[in-house]
Amino acid sequence: MIRIEKLEKIYKTEEIETTALNDINLHVKEGEFVSIMGPSGCGKSTLLNVMGLLDKPEKGSYHFMDTELLGLNDRERANFRKRNMGFVFQNFNLIDELTVFENIELPLIYNKIATSERKRLVNEIIERMNIVNRSGHFPQQLSGGQQQRVAVARALVTKPKLVLADEPTGNLDSSHGNEVMELLCELNEAGTTIVMVTHSSHDASFSNRIINLKDGHVISEKMNKGRNEELI
Template sequence: MITIENLQKVYKTEEIETTALNGINMHVAEGEFVSIMGPSGCGKSTLLNVMGLLDKPESGSYRFLDTELLTLRDRDRSAFRKKNMGFVFQNFNLIDELTVFENIELPLIYNKVNASERKKLVNEIIERMNIVNRNKHFPQQLSGGQQQRVAVARALVNRPKLVLADEPTGNLDSAHGNEVMELLCELNEQGTTIVMVTHSAHDASFSNRIVNLKDGHVISEKINKSRSAELI
């Protein structure tokens, strides 16, 4: 599903040049749940941003759904991202002035889905996320766990092929964090491909495979045999 070869990403200022990704090679199978781990500054979030087409590397290859994404024009990259990817961030990134329903609806509006279909899709995902009784609430009226459920619902409403999650439990207590991880695991078991950046070994235990980075390199990979057996 995803093949990454020799990704190089360098950040430059007038005085400093920092190599964030230094020859990354990685494959993600359809329906897999991959965790990316490593110390701060190792390139985890940079890699996720490149995979999400939010950042562009200096060189390398990134193929997804038989498409080489790094050669696409900016407009085509944006269209591809909106159609095929969903994002879950540590800080929720919900819009305070919009209700739960309206926050979840945003990706569909961006993709120019008509109003009746938007309503149908949002209601389906709200029910799936068990937040039906919160659809008219505003983010500040929700608990942290509920806000992250809204963020996950927004990521999934457009039925993306890939969900990218950056520290999705980082702002949650352990109980709400477990709730979100169990939700992501359930979605993965239903066929959603997930790539997650995390510092938490506990959160990573929900994935099929753990990829460890250091200084912009992949230094090791570990298969979670208990979960990977479910793919067979």
């Protein structure tokens, strides 16, 4: 599903250039759950941003379902993103001025889904995520775990082919963190491809494959046996 080749990303400031990604090659199959690990500053979030079309690399190619995405302009990128991808962030990134319901509804609005259909889809996912009684609340009225549930709900409401998660449990305590990880596993089992950036090997153990980055290079790739057997 994803084929990344010879990807290079450089951050420039007035004085220094930092190579965040250097000659990255990466393939992700449909239905896979891939974890990207590595020390701080190794480039894992940058890689995720590039995969989510949130950032532009300098060199390389990025095929998604046989479409080359790197040549797209801003509008095309936005369109592609909203149709195919969902995002979950460490800091949830909910819009403070919108209620839970409205936050989840937002991607559907950008996808130009009719109002009644929007309502149905949002209610469906709210129920599935077990946050029905919170739908009228504003993000700051929720606990971290609840906020992340809303964020996951928002990522899933458009039924994306790929979910990109950036340290989804980073701001949560372990029990809430586990809940979120279980949620992602369920999704994966239902067929959604997931790429997750994480620091925690506990979280990574939920995935099929773990990719280790250091200084912008892929230094190792490891299949997660337990999970793969489960999958089989």
